[in-house]
Amino acid sequence: MSPLVSIEALSVVFNGVPVLHGVDLSVRKGEAVGLVGESGSGKSVTWLAALGLLPRHARVSGSVRLDGREILGAPAATLDQVRGGRVAMIFQDPASALNPVLTIRRQLCEALALHRDLSGDALKAEARRLLDLVGIPDAARRLSAYPHEFSGGQVQRIMIAMALAGNPDLLIADEPTTALDATIQAQILELLSSVRRELGMAMVLISHDLGVVAENCDRVAVMYAGRIVEQAPAVALFDDPWHPYAQGLIGALPPLDGPRRRLAAIPGTVPDPSKMPAGCGFAPRCALAVEQCGISAPSLAPLGDARTVACVRAEASRRALLGIAAE
Amino acid sequence: MSAPLVEVAAISRTYTMRSGMFGRSSAVHALDGVSLSIRKGETLGLVGESGSGKSTTGRIVLGLEPPDAGEVRFGGKSMAAPGTPEWRVQRARMQMIFQDPLGALDRRLPVADQIREPLDVHGLGTGAEREARVQELLRSVELNPQHGRRYPGALSGGQRQRIVLARALATKPDFLVCDEPVSALDVSIQAQVVNLLADLQAELALTMLFISHDLRVVRQISNVVAVMYLGRIVETGCADDLFARPEHPYTQALVSASPAPGRRSAGRIVLSGDPPNPAARPSGCAFHPRCPRAISRCATELPALSSIASDRQVACHLVSGSQAQSQDAA
Amino acid sequence: MGRYFAIRIGRALLTIILVVTFAFVVLRLSGDPSLMILGPEAPPEVLAAFRKAWGLDDPIWIQYVDYFGAIAKGELGRSMRDGRPAIQLVLERIPATLALTLPAFAFKVALGIPAGIYAALNRGSAIDRAVMITAVAGFTVPSFVLALLLVLVFAVQLGWLPSGGQDSWRHAILPIATLGLGGAAVLARFTRSAMLEVLGQPYIRTASAKGVPWRKVVTAHALPNAAIPTVTILGFMVGTLIAGAVVVESVFAWPGVGRLLVVAVANRDLSVVQCILLLVAMTMVTSNLIVDFLYGFLDPRLRAKGAHA
Numbered sequence: 001m002s003p004l005v006s007i008e009a010l011s012v013v014f015n016g017v018p019v020l021h022g023v024d025l026s027v028r029k030g031e032a033v034g035l036v037g038e039s040g041s042g043k044s045v046t047w048l049a050a051l052g053l054l055p056r057h058a059r060v061s062g063s064v065r066l067d068g069r070e071i072l073g074a075p076a077a078t079l080d081q082v083r084g085g086r087v088a089m090i091f092q093d094p095a096s097a098l099n100p101v102l103t104i105r106r107q108l109c110e111a112l113a114l115h116r117d118l119s120g121d122a123l124k125a126e127a128r129r130l131l132d133l134v135g136i137p138d139a140a141r142r143l144s145a146y147p148h149e150f151s152g153g154q155v156q157r158i159m160i161a162m163a164l165a166g167n168p169d170l171l172i173a174d175e176p177t178t179a180l181d182a183t184i185q186a187q188i189l190e191l192l193s194s195v196r197r198e199l200g201m202a203m204v205l206i207s208h209d210l211g212v213v214a215e216n217c218d219r220v221a222v223m224y225a226g227r228i229v230e231q232a233p234a235v236a237l238f239d240d241p242w243h244p245y246a247q248g249l250i251g252a253l254p255p256l257d258g259p260r261r262r263l264a265a266i267p268g269t270v271p272d273p274s275k276m277p278a279g280c281g282f283a284p285r286c287a288l289a290v291e292q293c294g295i296s297a298p299s300l301a302p303l304g305d306a307r308t309v310a311c312v313r314a315e316a317s318r319r320a321l322l323g324i325a326a327e
Numbered sequence: 328m329s330a331p332l333v334e335v336a337a338i339s340r341t342y343t344m345r346s347g348m349f350g351r352s353s354a355v356h357a358l359d360g361v362s363l364s365i366r367k368g369e370t371l372g373l374v375g376e377s378g379s380g381k382s383t384t385g386r387i388v389l390g391l392e393p394p395d396a397g398e399v400r401f402g403g404k405s406m407a408a409p410g411t412p413e414w415r416v417q418r419a420r421m422q423m424i425f426q427d428p429l430g431a432l433d434r435r436l437p438v439a440d441q442i443r444e445p446l447d448v449h450g451l452g453t454g455a456e457r458e459a460r461v462q463e464l465l466r467s468v469e470l471n472p473q474h475g476r477r478y479p480g481a482l483s484g485g486q487r488q489r490i491v492l493a494r495a496l497a498t499k500p501d502f503l504v505c506d507e508p509v510s511a512l513d514v515s516i517q518a519q520v521v522n523l524l525a526d527l528q529a530e531l532a533l534t535m536l537f538i539s540h541d542l543r544v545v546r547q548i549s550n551v552v553a554v555m556y557l558g559r560i561v562e563t564g565c566a567d568d569l570f571a572r573p574e575h576p577y578t579q580a581l582v583s584a585s586p587a588p589g590r591r592s593a594g595r596i597v598l599s600g601d602p603p604n605p606a607a608r609p610s611g612c613a614f615h616p617r618c619p620r621a622i623s624r625c626a627t628e629l630p631a632l633s634s635i636a637s638d639r640q641v642a643c644h645l646v647s648g649s650q651a652q653s654q655d656a657a
Numbered sequence: 658m659g660r661y662f663a664i665r666i667g668r669a670l671l672t673i674i675l676v677v678t679f680a681f682v683v684l685r686l687s688g689d690p691s692l693m694i695l696g697p698e699a700p701p702e703v704l705a706a707f708r709k710a711w712g713l714d715d716p717i718w719i720q721y722v723d724y725f726g727a728i729a730k731g732e733l734g735r736s737m738r739d740g741r742p743a744i745q746l747v748l749e750r751i752p753a754t755l756a757l758t759l760p761a762f763a764f765k766v767a768l769g770i771p772a773g774i775y776a777a778l779n780r781g782s783a784i785d786r787a788v789m790i791t792a793v794a795g796f797t798v799p800s801f802v803l804a805l806l807l808v809l810v811f812a813v814q815l816g817w818l819p820s821g822g823q824d825s826w827r828h829a830i831l832p833i834a835t836l837g838l839g840g841a842a843v844l845a846r847f848t849r850s851a852m853l854e855v856l857g858q859p860y861i862r863t864a865s866a867k868g869v870p871w872r873k874v875v876t877a878h879a880l881p882n883a884a885i886p887t888v889t890i891l892g893f894m895v896g897t898l899i900a901g902a903v904v905v906e907s908v909f910a911w912p913g914v915g916r917l918l919v920v921a922v923a924n925r926d927l928s929v930v931q932c933i934l935l936l937v938a939m940t941m942v943t944s945n946l947i948v949d950f951l952y953g954f955l956d957p958r959l960r961a962k963g964a965h966a
Contacts, residue, residue, distance in 0.1 A: 186596075
């Protein structure tokens with residue numbers, strides 16, 4: 001089956017500083033793909049670049065195809081149809097994601113009018129239906145309210161309703177629950193998975209939270225310093241990570257049950273994009289790094305079942321992990 | 328088992344809030360009869376969502392704001408009135424670190440000078456001794472003298488939080504309040520700081536109040552955990568046991584809402600309803616409108632925190648059963 | 658809502674009282690008006706009679722109370738110079754001033770706001786830089802320098818326009834240009850930064866991500882938000898319509914309120930000065946009230962706060 005979206009060699013340069021170094025990623029119809037990584041790893045930039053949402057001074061290269069058709073650098077009119085129509089996006093900060101001076105009705109109907117052949121009462125009825133769908137009580141009355149009259153969780157529901165307005169095939173959810181409390185996060189994730197089931201929509205879930213991604217995605221890509229370093233089915237990735245960074249991320253997460261262990265902290269810090277080491281970006285923090293790691297950046301290579309890893313030491317790293325586990 | 332260093336006895340705090348700029352003022356019960364005790368050398372983790380009162384508790388324990396009722400005892404003595412000499416002596420034994428290290432540091436001073444500042448203020452040691460102490464503190468937070476010469480802007484988030492920690496430890500405090508100290512950090516850096524905090528705590532026999540919304544981090548670092556909901560403690564217990572076998576329906580929901588790699592979302596408890604609003608506290612048990620197991624009694628009667636095992640206390644009618652006596656804390 | 662405005666109006670009255678008090682104190686303490694008006698050679702009995710006639714020999718606090726009592730009754734005193742009611746003198750001059758300030762205001766808005774928006778939308782471009790340099794120049798060059806510069810070029814060198822007076826519409830062009838250019842520069846800078854701030858907000862990205870065409874993102878999403886801070890500076894400009902032309906009127910010998918003020922101050926004509934200050938305070942305060950009201954109209958967050966009262 002050909003992928004819904006396929007990104008190839010996507011690179012982004014901000015003011016002469018490369019922040020994304022050739023990302024390859026594809027999303028199939030109906031699939032949930034997780035993108036994890038720490039701040040600055042390029043997980044949001046990947047999708048903002050793919051949809052042409054980066055500021056003008058960003059230099060984007062590579063290829064992004066939707067149903068086989070190139071959309072990177074496509075005319076504005078084409079992109080406006082893709083955005084919100086084929087591919088919708090929701091963001092992290094509920095407090096400022098909606099326009100504060102416009103009513104919810106205006107903002108919802110705007111999206112509906114752009115992508116659906118609706119007008120007048122049908123438009124309003126559809127807006128009401130969408131609010132009902134995402135679980136905003138008393139939808140008819142709440143449509144005339146302004147964003148500040150809703151809680152953070154409710155704003156995120158409204159954002160989801162707006163994203164659904166164009167019947168998209170793919171929803172990009174960029175840290176959708178990071179700013180929310182735990183119990184509200186659970187509600188939003190539940191809502192996302194139920195609309196996805198109902199509408200057969202594919203989703204890319206961008207998050208720094210491994211747990212959130214693990215529980216809600218079929219396949220996960222781990223990003224570090226502007227590159228995807230490992231990509232595998234969610235269960236395989238979290239049970240048996242191969243890339244030393246992926247192992248490090250999982251080891252750094254405090255367990256919620258079982259015996260307490262000392263956290264396996266990754267030493268050092270994420271490299272500054274303007275002072276990127278030659279070769280593998282993770283090499284300076286990697287316990288297994290060899291001379292070769294400092295020379296050229298490894299590319300993603302298929303290893304095992306449905307898994308790709310960008311590490312020359314992947315086998316050694318896996319043995320090391322299994323060795324520790326066997327002790 | 329050592330004696331408690333910090334005891335918080337039934338503290339309450341009410342703010343007056345206006346709805347809108349000129350609206351009628353209403354009372355917000357940020358804290359309602361919270362009692363805690365932290366034994367010497369132990370860490371108490373305080374978890375809860377926004378509006379639960381966990382940060383208010385931290386500020387009151389430090390004496391940064393007064394409670395409306397109840398009292399805080401430190402080393403067996405009541406906290407003296409702020410500004411008095413006794414208060415200053417007590418206060419010098421406590422330090423705090425917050426979520427935002429950049430806000431806590433002066434951007435225009437090299438960080439070593441800022442670590443040294445409390446030593447200068449309290450007149451501890453000679454100039455040379457202070458300088459040696461600064462270097463020792465830098466080493467203890469795993470930074471080197473070069474880091475000390477930099478300005479806060481030239482350090483990463485994790486390094487800044489280490490500087491704040493070094494400064495907090497300068498006066499050799501007995502007690503440290505940490506309010507979301509690692510929440511702004513990335514996972515790999517968070518692990519470094521959590522490990523460092525745990526090491527320093529063991530090494531210096533620090534007593535800590537560790538406030539966070541993150542159950543995992545709290546469990547990692549705490550001996551005892553208290554769960555707060557809308558200004559009251561709903562459950563306390565030993566850290567490992569509490570998250571493994573939560574008894575209060577709210578704690579159960581929190582644990583269930585904390586996603587874990589390798590576990591699919593099947594069987595997750597998803598609470599309905601809006602997040603708690605301290606300005607509109609429900610009657611009875613404040614959690615009852617969102618509680619999947621609430622019975623009619625929960626809407627009218629406030630459950631008291633009562634022991635169900637040697638080191639577990641729960642405030643829930645369904646858990647403590649009939650022997651729990653209703654008690655009006657107000 | 659009622660309480661919101663009651664508080665604002667109370668604050669406005671307090672501002673007026675403070676302004677008038679300040680003027681009263683400064684003017685009374687800085688020189689003897691009888692000497693100024695009658696001249697130093699005036700015989701002492703004439704001076705005494707003048708002082709008695711104008712109440713200048715009363716204790717200062719009685720003069721103050723009397724003055725406020727008169728204002729409360731709507732009596733703003735008479736000019737010490739020619740005995741006509743001060744308010745009449747001032748009102749006569751207002752049309753001349755408005756003939757300069759109103760077209761200048763329109764000029765500022767018509768030039769400054771579009772220039773600011775354009776510069777923000779094309780940030781970093783050559784046009785943005787040109788707008789910013791012009792704006793900074795217009796912002797820093799004092800109006801009398803700009804006025805003299807315009808006179809030098811258009812009146813002296815080219816001889817296209819008259820350098821002063823009020824005989825025809827052509828006389829108004831240079832003063833209007835002086836007032837308008839400086840104001841447009843301020844407005845352009847302000848609009849640009851308000852626009853840039855708004856364009857960086859997440860809801861702008863949300864609108865683009867919905868597929869809203871960029872032109873509509875700007876008009877429907879960015880402009881209504883950028884209007885909120887811009888209204889503040891517009892309100893301030895409306896407040897200067899009456900007396901914002903003191904310097905320009907002096908340079909161009911334009912017989913408006915500003916020149917009246919200069920002459921009245923020089924002559925210690927207290928009633929006239931106080932009358933003008935009162936008028937200025939009132940226009941300022943009124944324009945502030947209008948701005949507050951507009952805020953409520955433009956920003957639903959403030960409206961909601963008012964509605965709770």
